[in-house]
Amino acid sequence: MIRAHTVEQVREGEAALMATLPGGALMQRAAYGLAHAVVDYLGGAYGRRVCLLVGSGDNGGDALYAGAVLARRGAYVEAWLLSENAHPGGLAALRQAGGRTRGLDTSSPSGSAYSTSLGWSSRERAQRATVSRPFDVVLDGIVGIGGRAGLKPEAVAALDALAGVPVVAVDVPSGVDVDTGELGDSSVSADVTVTFGTHKAALLVDPAAQAAGAVHLVDIGLDPHLPAAPVEALQADDVAVLLPTPDPDAHKYTRGVVGVRAGSATYPGAGLLSVAGASCGLAGMVRYVGDREVLDLVRAAHPEVVGGGRVQAWVVGSGSADGARGTLEEALADDVPLVVDADALAHADLARGCPAVLTPHAGELAAMVGADRAEVEARPLAHARAAAATYDAVVLLKGRRTLVAAPDGRVRVTMSGTPWLATAGAGDVLGGVVGALLASGLTPYDAASAGSWLHGAAATLASRGGPVVAGDVAHALPGLISALLHP
Ligand SMILES: NC(=O)C1=CN([C@@H]2O[C@H](COP(=O)(O)OP(=O)(O)OC[C@H]3O[C@@H](n4cnc5c(N)ncnc54)[C@H](OP(=O)(O)O)[C@@H]3O)[C@@H](O)[C@H]2O)[C@@H](O)CC1
Numbered sequence: 001m002i003r004a005h006t007v008e009q010v011r012e013g014e015a016a017l018m019a020t021l022p023g024g025a026l027m028q029r030a031a032y033g034l035a036h037a038v039v040d041y042l043g044g045a046y047g048r049r050v051c052l053l054v055g056s057g058d059n060g061g062d063a064l065y066a067g068a069v070l071a072r073r074g075a076y077v078e079a080w081l082l083s084e085n086a087h088p089g090g091l092a093a094l095r096q097a098g099g100r101t102r103g104l105d106t107s108s109p110s111g112s113a114y115s116t117s118l119g120w121s122s123r124e125r126a127q128r129a130t131v132s133r134p135f136d137v138v139l140d141g142i143v144g145i146g147g148r149a150g151l152k153p154e155a156v157a158a159l160d161a162l163a164g165v166p167v168v169a170v171d172v173p174s175g176v177d178v179d180t181g182e183l184g185d186s187s188v189s190a191d192v193t194v195t196f197g198t199h200k201a202a203l204l205v206d207p208a209a210q211a212a213g214a215v216h217l218v219d220i221g222l223d224p225h226l227p228a229a230p231v232e233a234l235q236a237d238d239v240a241v242l243l244p245t246p247d248p249d250a251h252k253y254t255r256g257v258v259g260v261r262a263g264s265a266t267y268p269g270a271g272l273l274s275v276a277g278a279s280c281g282l283a284g285m286v287r288y289v290g291d292r293e294v295l296d297l298v299r300a301a302h303p304e305v306v307g308g309g310r311v312q313a314w315v316v317g318s319g320s321a322d323g324a325r326g327t328l329e330e331a332l333a334d335d336v337p338l339v340v341d342a343d344a345l346a347h348a349d350l351a352r353g354c355p356a357v358l359t360p361h362a363g364e365l366a367a368m369v370g371a372d373r374a375e376v377e378a379r380p381l382a383h384a385r386a387a388a389a390t391y392d393a394v395v396l397l398k399g400r401r402t403l404v405a406a407p408d409g410r411v412r413v414t415m416s417g418t419p420w421l422a423t424a425g426a427g428d429v430l431g432g433v434v435g436a437l438l439a440s441g442l443t444p445y446d447a448a449s450a451g452s453w454l455h456g457a458a459a460t461l462a463s464r465g466g467p468v469v470a471g472d473v474a475h476a477l478p479g480l481i482s483a484l485l486h487p
């Protein structure tokens with residue numbers, strides 16, 4: 001499991017850990033981990049050119065100490081100090097190791113540290129102009145978990161001057177909101193983020209997760225001092241533990257029956273694809289209830305699928321068009337867990353408080369809560385949590401990093417998948433998989449998060465780096481599940 005803790009939780013854990021250690025030990029652990037990650041990234045240290053962007057807090061301190069390690073290993077290290085209050089111990093260590101520092105122009109006529117675009121003195125500007133070789137990497141030590149969203153103008157100017165140089169962010173990309181994963185007006189876009197002790201929501205949740213690039217966690221001994229994490233991401237071994245497997249004396253009904261009420265004469269494919277997802281093999285039987293013509297198509301494609309009867313979970317709404325409300329009401333009458341998808345989401349209030357998984361994409365969630373799609377995409381974590389609380393149901397908000405939010409505020413992020421999965425009908429397959437897991441007895445939260453992980457991993461397997469159609473994703477599921485159960 002990848003766990004993401006809040007800034008407050010990290011601060012409390014850090015205080016408890018620091019009480020057991022000599023002063024400065026944690027920052028040293030962080031800095032060594034960071035320096036080693038940078039060496040890995042660059043393929044060495046000797047002769048490499050490293051620029052540090054250093055803010056006023058301990059995040060800048062980490063960058064300075066790591067810079068000292070790199071300088072001792074033969075790198076040319078130059079620290080651009082964006083504040084007059086850079087970490088004194090870190091500064092001394094860098095200078096002692098032979099690193100250079102450049103600061104803001106505090107002697108400018110206006111007296112303002114930020115009186116020029118970057119605030120450099122004319123002597124420093126002249127020196128910079130003579131540096132013809134670009135840097136190999138920039139370490140973003142502007143702000144860490146103490147930062148507010150957005151960057152100050154001098155940080156923006158420094159990043160502009162370094163455009164095109166790969167960025168390794170220290171702990172988090174500066175300028176993002178650490179606990180919500182939202183972006184400020186400006187923020188760092190990193191190739192790699194080296195984070196300390198635990199993940200933070202901004203490293204898992206979009207849009208900030210996109211700005212973090214590849215995330216590398218450095219163990220600084222914080223784990224035993226951390227409580228349960230409010231945001232987490234299932235990994236393959238977590239999903240394997242959740243997967244329902246048949247008991248030796250199982251029969252199809254003990255494994256659970258999933259029913260699909262999706263598709264219509266206008267959209268028969270939605271019914272077919274929902275059934276394809278539900279037929280992943282995790283439930284004992286699949287039933288289909290819908291238009292005769294769709295039923296015939298379903299039976300032709302999936303001869304094992306049967307008609308109406310008792311089920312342990314329903315999948316409702318995809319391609320249901322005008323019939324969505326009636327279909328949802330019929331499913332609700334059975335009083336079993338259900339997946340509410342697509343057209344049925346407009347009537348999701350009928351399912352309030354039921355054991356349900358609502359599966360909107362950003363546009364559908366926006367319509368449900370009366371917001372703009374762009375607003376949901378800018379603040380997906382907040383919107384998924386708010387909708388889960390409002391509907392008293394699990395909300396699975398689809399996207400690059402799908403979020404599964406429980407009414408109590410817990411969130412799981414789906415890290416599997418590929419952009420090739422952004423293809424018509426993929427959501428129908430997902431609804432079917434989640435329905436099969438609900439029917440097998442998983443809670444809505446586990447069914448939604450494990451189903452979403454399987455769906456993403458199946459897409460990656462089917463895609464092999466190229467295009468997929470929704471049916472390919474469904475076909476890849478049984479093989480993926482076998483591989484998870486027998487690694
Ligand atoms: N916790 C741990 O386990 C460990 C933590 N460690 C490290 O410590 C880091 C946290 O350090 P920290 O607390 O000193 O805060 P940090 O983020 O450096 O800066 C905050 C200062 O920046 C300023 N500022 C705020 N927003 C800004 C903005 N948008 N743009 C520009 N400036 C902004 C603001 O000052 P102000 O502007 O208000 O004067 C504020 O005081 C953490 O991320 C990790 O790297 C590791 O060393 C060891 C283990």
Ligand SMILES: Nc1ncnc2c1ncn2[C@@H]1O[C@H](COP(=O)(O)OP(=O)(O)O)[C@@H](O)[C@H]1O
Nearest residue numbers: 361398399400418419421422424425426427428
């Ligand atoms: N950029 C992306 N990267 C990875 N997965 C994506 C991306 N965009 C969308 N997806 C996934 O693709 C699926 C699309 O589903 P959906 O929007 O419901 O499509 P449809 O309604 O056509 O079935 C969702 O599972 C979503 O999480």
Ligand SMILES: [K+]
Nearest residue numbers: 140143170172
């Ligand atoms: K940073």
